[in-house]
Every structure is written in C-alpha cells, then in structure tokens.
Amino acid sequence: MSSNGIFQHTACNKSHHSYEEKLQSSSEHLSPGLMTDLREEGKEQVMDNETPEKKCVEEVLEGVSLAPAHCLWTTEANGSVRLRIDELCPQEPITVHQMFMTSVQKYGNLFALATKRNDKWEKITFSEYYHLSRMAAKSFLKLGLERFHSVAILGFNSEEWFLSAVGAVFAGGLMTGIYATNSPEACLYVASDSRANVIVVENQKQLDKILQIKDNLTHLKAIVQYSGPLQKKMPNLYSWEEFMGFGVDISDKSLDDIIDSQKANQCCVLIYTSGTTGMPKGVMLSHDNITWTARHASQAGDMQPAEVKQETIVSYLPLSHIAGQIYDLWTGIQWGELVYFAQPDALKGSLITTLREASPSSHMGVPRVWEKIMEKIKEEISHSAYMKKKLVTWAMSVILDANQRSTKDEEKSFVFTLADSLVMEKLRAELGFSRCQKFFSGAAPIGSDTMQFFLGLNIWIYEVYGMSESAGPHFMSGPKACKLLSCGKVVPGCRCKLANIDADGIGEVCFWGRNVFMGYLNMEDKTMEALGEDGWLRSGDLAKMDEEGFLYITGRIKELIITAGGENIPPLPIEQAVKREIPIISNAMLIGDKRKFLSILLTLKCVTNPETMEPTDNLSLEAVEYCQQLGSQARNVSDIIGGRDKVVNHAIQEGIDRVNAKATSNAQRIQKWTILRKExxxxxxxxxPTMKLRRPIVLKMYQSEIETFYRE
Structure with a gap:
C-alpha cells in the first residue's frame, strides 16, 4: 500500500478483518498519513490514543450528519462517500443549501445577478435569488423530478440557468449541464446517462435538438424553454413563466424535508467530460466537493468576501464545464459576488461591451479567449496613427521589461508608472478592465507569447490547473504566488504528489483533497483507473515542480508520442516553440506516434466569420503584416498552402529549423510539415467547447495529409 494512500480497493469490500472493521468504523475520515500509521501499528487499542489529527477530525464531525459510506468512491447516483477530512482541511462539511443560507444571512440585500433586458441591466438580490431558486425547486418537484435523477440544462449562461441549477439541487436532483454546441446525439447520451427527468433549454434552436431525441429518453417528463416564445404548443413543453408558477401548491415543509435529507457526502452535480478521448464520463461531485472548493480555491485566488469588497464578474464561459461553473455559480454564492451575464454572442464580439458596462473586479478566460483579445488589440494598434502606435509600443516595452524583472507587487520605476498611467490605463479601460485586479486562465495551457503580451499591458494572468474530477482548481497562481508559465502552487488544504518521476524530475500529477470527485457515474472501471487503489486522483498530466512548490505542466501521458525508435516525446513544448518562432501560426499539432520521425500539422491565423464562428480563407491582419514584412503580398490562406508562396514557406521552414536546433535529440526534430486549408x-x-485541441479527432480528419508525410 502506498504510504500516502488512505484505503486500498479492499476498503470497499465488507469482508474485512475485525481490526480493519473497527479502524474504519471508528474513524471514517482520517488522513492518508494517519491511516497508514494506524495500520502499521496493528493494535486495536490505537484508536483510543489521542493524536492532534484524530482529535481535529472528531471535533469537526461531532454533530455532523453524513450518509453512511464505506469507501472513498462510488459510481451510483444515490451513493455516498467517505470525506477526506484531515488536519489540512478540517472544515465542517456543509451542503449547497447550507452554503446559500449562510450567504443570504450575510449578503441578502446585496445584488447577486444582473441581466440585460431591453438595453437595461436588471438586478436581483441574494434574498430574491434564494427565493426564486426555491420556487424553481418546487416546480421541478411538481413536474416529477425524482431524487438523484437529473435536471439537464442546455443553453447559454443566464439567470434562468443559475436558478435551474440551484433549484435542481434544492429539489434533491442532480444538476447536469449540456454543452450548447452539442449535437442531438451528444445531448441524448448525457440526458440518458444522467436519467434526466427535466431538460431546460435556452431557445428554439436547442429545443429542436431535444425534440429529435425525446422519444429515446425514457426518464424525461418535461421540457422547459427559458428564452424566446414557444413557437408551438406541445404536451409537457413549458415556457419559463409557466414553469415558475407550477410549484405554488408544493408546501415549504415538503421542500424543506427534502433539503434537510441531503447530506454533504452525496452527489448534487454531474459534470460531463468533453469526450475528446472517448465517450463522455459523468463526473459525480458531492455537496462537499462544491462547497469546500468554492470557499478554498477562491481564497487561493485572493477573491474577497462581500463584507470586505463585493467582487464583480462576467459570466460567459460554458457553465457545463467545471471552470465556468465553479467560478461563476458556486463561488458567486459563497462570497456574495455580483454576476453579470454576457450576451449569447459574447465570443462573437459583444463580450468587451459587457465588460465595459460591468467593469468586473476579476475575470476568467480560457487561453483561446485571451488569444482572441490579444489579436483584437494588435489589430487596433496597427490601425492607430503613427505617434499613438509608437507610444503604445514604447509603453508595452517598458512595462514588459519591468514586470519580467520583478514581481507584481514590487515597487516600479517612475518611467514604468508613467507608461502605465499615461497609456495602459486607458487601454485597459477600453477592454472593460479599468477596475479588474485579478485575471485567470484555465482549462488548457496558455502560451508564453500570450502571457508576455498581457504582461506588457500590466495584466498578470494567473494560471489555474485542475480537472472536472478535482471540482476545478487544484493548483492556482494568484497575487500572492505567481511565477510566469507556472500553474502556481497547490490550493491550501489539498495535497499533491508526482508519481513515477523520471531522471528529469517529471512525473504524473496526482491529487488528494476534499475537492476530489466521488467517481464516474455508472463507470466502475474508469473510476478505479482514475483513483487507483490508494485513492489518489491520477491526472494523466506530466509535470515538474520547483523547490518552492510551483508546478509546470510538460505534457499529457495519453498525448505522449512514442516513436518507432522507442523515444517518448511530449508534443506540447515543441508545438509551443513552433508557435513562438513563427508568429503566423495559430495551431500546431505534432505527429509521430509509432513513426520513424516527427512531422507537424500547421494552421495560419485567419479572420473568423463573426456569425458562424467559422474560420475564413482571409488571413488575419497580424498574419498579413507578417507576410508583408517578408516581402510577400499574400492575403489569404489559399495564397500560401501547397508551397504557393515561396517566401512565406521559406520563413516557416526557417522557424522550424530554429526549433530543431534546440531539440534535445535527433528524434525530437521535425522532419516534415504542412499547412492545412483552414484554422x-x-x-x-x-x-x-473550451477550445482545447481534440487530437484523436484531428488525426482522423487529416489522415490523408498525415499519411503523405510517411510514404516511402
């Protein structure tokens, strides 16, 4: 047994020896180290010994009502788990309702949610938010929501999305988000697997998907549409207004009885993985996973409770993904934040308008969002008058140099202060960041060029690293702990270790803490694969850690390229190096698994159709300027692909050569490359959905181009 483990797989088997039974029944929630020590002593009377940790656990659990549990994991929707309470995270476990009630008592009169209707921001308070969530819960019960069945929500972020989510949990159901970009078939999988009794859809477009599959959903009882008029009356299809009125005859006592029956070690949220490496998995998160993470992860990011200063954020990231959900929804309740909802076309251009109006105090983005903002700023700078362009370039150079040489809070020079106040304050205000103090990036690694660009604007982007299975962040950078290109340090109260460390100090990142999930719904093999015999969550990510505890991701085990010669090559560092050396490249995907040499697929930066969000043939302004600097007149992707533009193709080859010159071995050199027709x-x-590269799908889509590399 690992010295860091708490229970082996046999801990879930009821046929233990008497000592093991007594050990587990007497101390359900001991930490990994203490549990190991107890086993090694092998004495039944050890449970009578006083240890600071045991005393801490007993004090926490005194009077706390939890559902009976024999294991750290479960795969059943109505299952319960042992909580990982120890001296690092001894806080009393609470349910989502208890968290919300505490916030209502503290922040009841503060505004909680802001929605733009008819060009005017309408706001509701935390007291109103709580009351409306109870109304939604009663209506779900009236529609027949069963305990531990799901309410599936399909649509863009909104007040109704939040009320449906909280209402589903209050009513004893499982809140389940479905990506708005999902196909009808993908919606069918999630709704069926989660046994959805009710599906809440945004509009007619999303409704049409559900109508195509509803006959195959054996548990479905009702559909609710929260935006736009119902175009056709159908049985069991309701508008939001109709829905919110259904629960009037459900008594408060009936709802309270259900709320009171909920335990912190039971499931309340399902997060479905994006399915990039197989079928989506339903990540089961307990009340304790949600409430503990909402409190402690946000503390690591220096989010302030409303009694100190009310934080303001803009909600626009997919709420079906853990990053958006924990940051917008649950942390918002925990700390009394004011959440502004962006428009559905946020990523088509309206996000900046919302940011300017909301003036958030913190902002979360995935790397592609930050890249798009960067490209927009570069485009506007290039269109500026000569003197303004020179001024901005000078200011960015001064600020970047100063920030790279010091930490965020170190005192800066007069020239730095002048550049920031004279130029960058105005630029940040144009982006809607005049009041923003904290900027976060998660869901995928962010490029160093993007980090450095924003550093030149005096915007420090703090990386957040975790998984759906860790209820979001397990490592965080923040104002008090930040190193460029690092994911930060482990969230206080959580543990981490690197497994199978190689000669370079790189190993698999493993997680332990109150944020670690309950298991995958109905997937025992996958659950055991993720948690192993010792209960540590295996991330599948490779990383190294410096002497101060800062984590640096180097790749992903499943993405490792093992060449025909047997060399293991993580693709991410090479791909990022190519993008750094060749500014015209938007995406790079390394190829070479079981092959004799490496090759790479490249795409060029281009203009995106604002309506369809599809890439066009037109090169971006930055790409056009790059070509012009080389002496090329190319303005379209089609002008360059297939070797048509010798100047640009030569520049790309030179960039590849520079990357190869830094390779640690011949096997890590890129031998062939091609530019694809579209980004x-x-x-x-x-x-x-979070703009993460779906490698298996790309391999299938561009199989013919790849095979061309390796033909004799």
Whole structure:
C-alpha cells in the first residue's frame, strides 16, 4: 500500500478483518498519513490514543450528519462517500443549501445577478435569488423530478440557468449541464446517462435538438424553454413563466424535508467530460466537493468576501464545464459576488461591451479567449496613427521589461508608472478592465507569447490547473504566488504528489483533497483507473515542480508520442516553440506516434466569420503584416498552402529549423510539415467547447495529409 494512500480497493469490500472493521468504523475520515500509521501499528487499542489529527477530525464531525459510506468512491447516483477530512482541511462539511443560507444571512440585500433586458441591466438580490431558486425547486418537484435523477440544462449562461441549477439541487436532483454546441446525439447520451427527468433549454434552436431525441429518453417528463416564445404548443413543453408558477401548491415543509435529507457526502452535480478521448464520463461531485472548493480555491485566488469588497464578474464561459461553473455559480454564492451575464454572442464580439458596462473586479478566460483579445488589440494598434502606435509600443516595452524583472507587487520605476498611467490605463479601460485586479486562465495551457503580451499591458494572468474530477482548481497562481508559465502552487488544504518521476524530475500529477470527485457515474472501471487503489486522483498530466512548490505542466501521458525508435516525446513544448518562432501560426499539432520521425500539422491565423464562428480563407491582419514584412503580398490562406508562396514557406521552414536546433535529440526534430486549408475551430470539430485541441479527432480528419508525410 502506498504510504500516502488512505484505503486500498479492499476498503470497499465488507469482508474485512475485525481490526480493519473497527479502524474504519471508528474513524471514517482520517488522513492518508494517519491511516497508514494506524495500520502499521496493528493494535486495536490505537484508536483510543489521542493524536492532534484524530482529535481535529472528531471535533469537526461531532454533530455532523453524513450518509453512511464505506469507501472513498462510488459510481451510483444515490451513493455516498467517505470525506477526506484531515488536519489540512478540517472544515465542517456543509451542503449547497447550507452554503446559500449562510450567504443570504450575510449578503441578502446585496445584488447577486444582473441581466440585460431591453438595453437595461436588471438586478436581483441574494434574498430574491434564494427565493426564486426555491420556487424553481418546487416546480421541478411538481413536474416529477425524482431524487438523484437529473435536471439537464442546455443553453447559454443566464439567470434562468443559475436558478435551474440551484433549484435542481434544492429539489434533491442532480444538476447536469449540456454543452450548447452539442449535437442531438451528444445531448441524448448525457440526458440518458444522467436519467434526466427535466431538460431546460435556452431557445428554439436547442429545443429542436431535444425534440429529435425525446422519444429515446425514457426518464424525461418535461421540457422547459427559458428564452424566446414557444413557437408551438406541445404536451409537457413549458415556457419559463409557466414553469415558475407550477410549484405554488408544493408546501415549504415538503421542500424543506427534502433539503434537510441531503447530506454533504452525496452527489448534487454531474459534470460531463468533453469526450475528446472517448465517450463522455459523468463526473459525480458531492455537496462537499462544491462547497469546500468554492470557499478554498477562491481564497487561493485572493477573491474577497462581500463584507470586505463585493467582487464583480462576467459570466460567459460554458457553465457545463467545471471552470465556468465553479467560478461563476458556486463561488458567486459563497462570497456574495455580483454576476453579470454576457450576451449569447459574447465570443462573437459583444463580450468587451459587457465588460465595459460591468467593469468586473476579476475575470476568467480560457487561453483561446485571451488569444482572441490579444489579436483584437494588435489589430487596433496597427490601425492607430503613427505617434499613438509608437507610444503604445514604447509603453508595452517598458512595462514588459519591468514586470519580467520583478514581481507584481514590487515597487516600479517612475518611467514604468508613467507608461502605465499615461497609456495602459486607458487601454485597459477600453477592454472593460479599468477596475479588474485579478485575471485567470484555465482549462488548457496558455502560451508564453500570450502571457508576455498581457504582461506588457500590466495584466498578470494567473494560471489555474485542475480537472472536472478535482471540482476545478487544484493548483492556482494568484497575487500572492505567481511565477510566469507556472500553474502556481497547490490550493491550501489539498495535497499533491508526482508519481513515477523520471531522471528529469517529471512525473504524473496526482491529487488528494476534499475537492476530489466521488467517481464516474455508472463507470466502475474508469473510476478505479482514475483513483487507483490508494485513492489518489491520477491526472494523466506530466509535470515538474520547483523547490518552492510551483508546478509546470510538460505534457499529457495519453498525448505522449512514442516513436518507432522507442523515444517518448511530449508534443506540447515543441508545438509551443513552433508557435513562438513563427508568429503566423495559430495551431500546431505534432505527429509521430509509432513513426520513424516527427512531422507537424500547421494552421495560419485567419479572420473568423463573426456569425458562424467559422474560420475564413482571409488571413488575419497580424498574419498579413507578417507576410508583408517578408516581402510577400499574400492575403489569404489559399495564397500560401501547397508551397504557393515561396517566401512565406521559406520563413516557416526557417522557424522550424530554429526549433530543431534546440531539440534535445535527433528524434525530437521535425522532419516534415504542412499547412492545412483552414484554422482549427470548435465548429470544425478540431477544438472542444473550451477550445482545447481534440487530437484523436484531428488525426482522423487529416489522415490523408498525415499519411503523405510517411510514404516511402
């Protein structure tokens, strides 16, 4: 047994020896180290010994009502788990309702949610938010929501999305988000697997998907549409207004009885993985996973409770993904934040308008969002008058140099202060960041060029690293702990270790803490694969850690390229190096698994159709300027592909050569490359909902181009 483990797989088997039974029944929630020590002593009377940790656990659990549990994991929707309470995270476990009630008592009169209707921001308080969530819960019960069945929500972020989510939990159901970009078939999988009794859809477009599959959903009882008029009356289809009135005859006592029956170690949220490496998995998160993470992860990011200063954020990231959900929804309740909802076309251009109006105090983005903002700023700078362009370039150079040489809070020079106040304050205000103090990036690694660009604007982007299975962040950078290109340090109260460390100090990142999930719904083999015999969550990510505890991701085990010669090559560092050396490249995907040499697929930066979000043939302004600097007149992707523009193709080869010159071995050199006809995109299928590269799909889509590399 690992010295860091708490229970082996046999801990879930009821046929233990008497000592093991007594050990587990007497101390359900001991930490990994203490549990190991107790086993090694092998004495039944050890449970009578006083240890600071045991005393801490007993004090926490005194009077706390938890559902009976025999294991750290479960795969059943109505199952319960042992909580990982120890001296690092001894806080009393609470349910989502208890968290919300505490916030209502503290922040009841503060505004909680802001929605723009008819060009005017309408706000509701935390007291109103709580009351409306109870109304939604009663209506779900009236529609027949059963305990531990799901309410599936399909649509863009909104007040109704939040009320449906909280209401589903209050009513004893499982809140389940479905990506708005999902196909009808993908919606069918999630709704069926989660046994959805009710599906809440945004509009007619999303409703049409459900109508195509509803006959195959055996548990479905009702559909609710929260935006736009119902175009056709159908049985069991309701508008939001109709829905919110259904629960009037459900008594408060009936709802309270259900709320009171909920335990912190039971499931309340399902997060479905994006399915980039197989069928989506339903990540089961307990009340304790949600409430503990909402409190402690946000503390690591220096989010302030409303009694100190009310934080303001803009909600626009997919709420079906853990990053958006924990940051917008649950942390918002925990700390009394004011959440502004962006418009559905946020990523088509309206996000900046919302940011200017909301003036958030913190902002979360995935790397592709930050890249798009960067490209927009570069485009506007290039269109500026000569003197303004020179002034901005000078200011960015001064600020970047100063920030790279010091930490965020170190005192800066007069020239730095002048550049920031004279130039950058105005630029940040134009972006809607005049009041923003904290900027976060998560869901995928962010490029160093993007980090450095924003550093030149005096915007420090703090990386957040975690998984759906860790209820979001397990490592965080923040104002008090930040190193460029690092994911930060482990969230206080959580543990981490690197497994199978190689000669370079690189190993698999493993997680332990109150944020670690309950298990995958109905998937025992996958659950055991993720948690192993010792209960540590295996991330599948490779990383190294410096002497101060800062984590640096180097790749992903499943993405490792093992060449025909047997060399293991993580693709991410090479791909990022190519993008750094060749500014015209938007995406790079390394190829070479079981092959004799490496090759790479490249896409060029291009203009995106604002309506369809599909990449066009037109090169971006930055790409056009790059070509012009080389002496090329190319303005379209089609002008360059297939070796048509010798100048640009030569420059790309030179960039590849520079990357190869830094390779640690011949096997890590890129031998062949090609430019694809279009940029990777979500609509094209190459990128997932959070703009993460879907490597298996790209391999299938561009199989013919790849095979061309390796023909004799």
């Amino acid at each position: 990777f995109s979500g609509s094209g299928g190459e990128l997932g």
